[in-house]
Amino acid sequence: MRLITKCDVDKVRELDQFLQELGLEEEVRVVIENICPTEKGLLRVMLDISPDVELSEEEMEAIIEKVKILLEENTTSE
16 A cells, blocks of 8 residues: 655654554554655655565454544545
């Protein structure tokens, strides 16, 4: 899953904390990249899911819902 969104790093940290609470910090990693140095806060946010992990449908839905809540403003999918 890849998103380009204008948000602050605190929201991304909150997403990372959420994954830790689910016990998925090793299987799902949040990767951020500043894609436009002149546009403060425009970040590429990627969820890197390990290929050998099998997430339950509930876990995947919870992750997607949390991403939507935290990063919903000014977000476009890539």
